[in-house]
Amino acid sequence: MQIVAIYIRVSKKEQAKRGVESSLSLQLKKCTDHCNEKGYKVLKIYQDIESGGHDDREGFVELQKQLNKKIFTKIVFWEISRIARITSTGMKFFESLDKYGITFDSISQPFIKDVMTLGIFLSIAAQERIQLSERVKSNSLERTKMGFFVRGVPPKGYKRSEEDSKLIVPDFENAKIIFNIFETYSQTGNLTETGRQFGKTKNEIVSIIDNRIYIGEVVHGKYKGNLYSKYREQKKGQEIWYKGLHEPIIPKELFDYCQKLREANFRLSQSYGEGKPYLLFSGIVKCTCNSKMFQLKRKREYKGKEYDYYSYCCSNSNHKKSFSSRKLDSSIKNFLINSEYLKKINDVKTNFNCVNEKEKIEKDIKKLMDEKERTITLYQKGFIDDERLENQFKDIKNKTENLNLKLRSLKSVKESDNVIENFEKLKYIIENYSEQDIIETRVILKLLIKEISIISFKPLEFSIIFR
Structure with missing residues (x-):
């Protein structure tokens, strides 16, 4: 008696949800009827609800693992495309069957016996999949142009319409939260602060603020599918937006205002290269080789935890000298605050107007x-x-x-009232600055200090030239 494994597969969940009339149920009935008619003993049934273009289907992978145990003498399935829609995957599977002496029955294609016929039908299955993919893309584009929300999970603030699954409607409770997020960002101009108030990360706030679905548009081409993978790749900047049929929950004026804030903040961060300045004296310090030293940010690990490590790095590529920012900044600050000699510059008065x-x-x-x-x-x-x-x-x-x-x-205030002692101003700036106003603090320091020249690193010695 033949000991049989049955394999059934459908591509979508909808094809498995219609009870006895579902495609999955019909495949199983035809396979079991075939086995009963032939007198086969069914040992196990494997099934997948996934595209035949994916090699990592759970049921298919489990079936392949059992082949070398030779617990089956035959594999039964409805048709060849149920096994695979990739020619190489299908051929590899049937080669394994041949290797372990396992035969197969393709119920709707009983004439497939030799390798040549097998290869032809696997190629046809693969080609059908490519054509089906192109038809789906074309239909998806046309539906999107009409304003329907075709694919994916609706963003927070919307839900699928009960009348038409291709339409989305406002989910008013969450829509109010989304509106408040836009309002908060428009007032603070700070993504991190907005995220803190709503318990979200900075990236989550960005994905909300930049989502044009909230102003009544739908998107096509945001993701690029791969015929040979279940995962889609996001195509940033290549998507096309169309006017949607759904109701916007964010006014266009508010959305545009938030985008202007985003653009202004982006330009500011881009102007500082790899990130926001962290070191007070970057660009003012000169190395022993007389080249300027700038901020360098690297990742370091301590007790299994990664952290940011900042240092001053010489701009001379031949010298490549770097020095701990913590040590240098601390030494310079102490010198400026505690040096009696520095108080001599109080004789020089500077008029700061308002x-x-x-x-x-x-x-x-x-x-x-x-x-x-x-x-x-x-x-x-x-x-x-x-x-x-x-x-x-x-x-x-x-x-x-x-x-x-x-x-x-x-x-x-009269101009004379704005005469400030250089030393007192420097002392106040250094003792009271915070990371939030590091940029403004550096601008002020550069107005007062011309350069800080490193004489030696070991021991650390430097000189300060004021303007």
Whole structure:
């Protein structure tokens, strides 16, 4: 008596969900009927709900592992394409059957007996898969152009329509969260802070802020499929957006404003190469070879944990000298704060006018006026209620009054009142700066310090030249 393993497969879950009428059930019935008719003993049934173009199907892999044990004398399946839709995979499988003396029955193709016929039908199955993939892509594009949300899981804030699975509708509870995320980012301009308030990572906030689905658009070509893999590769910048049929949950004005903030922050981070400056004196320090030393960031490991390690690195590629930023920064700071000699520069008075501070305040006031207009637009479109409108106006009013008060006080200050002692200013800057204002602090230091020259690294000696 033949000891048989049955293998059945469908590509999609929908083909396995229709009970006795499902494609998977029909395959199983035909295979078991065939075995009963022939008098075979069915030892085990293997099944997959996955494309035949994937070699790592769970059931298929398990079946192949059992072949060398020779517990089966025959494999039964409905047709050759159920085994594989990749020619090389199919040929390898049938070569294994031949190696272990296991025969097969293809119920709908009983004439397949020799290797040549087998190869032809496997090639046909592979070609059918390619043609089917192209038809799916074409249909997907046309449906997307019509405004349907064709593929994938709807983003947070939306859900599939019960009437049409290709349409999405707002999920109002989550849609409110998404709206608040956009609002918060528009006010803070900080992705990390926005993420902290909503319990999300910076990358999660970015994926929300950049998602045009929230303004009523649908996308095609965001991912590139691979015929020989179940995973899709994201194609950044190559996707095409079309007007969708779904209701937007974010006003276009708010989305565009957030994108402008994103672009401004991106330009700022790009202008600093590999990342935000961390070292106070980068670009001011000169190596013993007289070349400038700049920030270098590397990864190091301590007790199994990875951390960022910063150092000053000589810009002379032939010298390649680097030195601990912690040691150098600490020595320079202590020298500036504690040196009695440095106080001699107090004899040199520098007039700092208030022009830059006034300009900054005036810009902040203009931003608040823009925020007020944007709030009115959101209210007119029904995205915020009366209570939120009133609170926003109160907040804008208070901030504007405070800024105007600062502006008036600056305008009343005489130029002579702004004479600041260089040493005291340096001391205050060095003792009170934070990582958040590292960029501004470096700008001020470069206005006061011309260069810091390293005389020797061991022992560490340096000299400071002021402007």
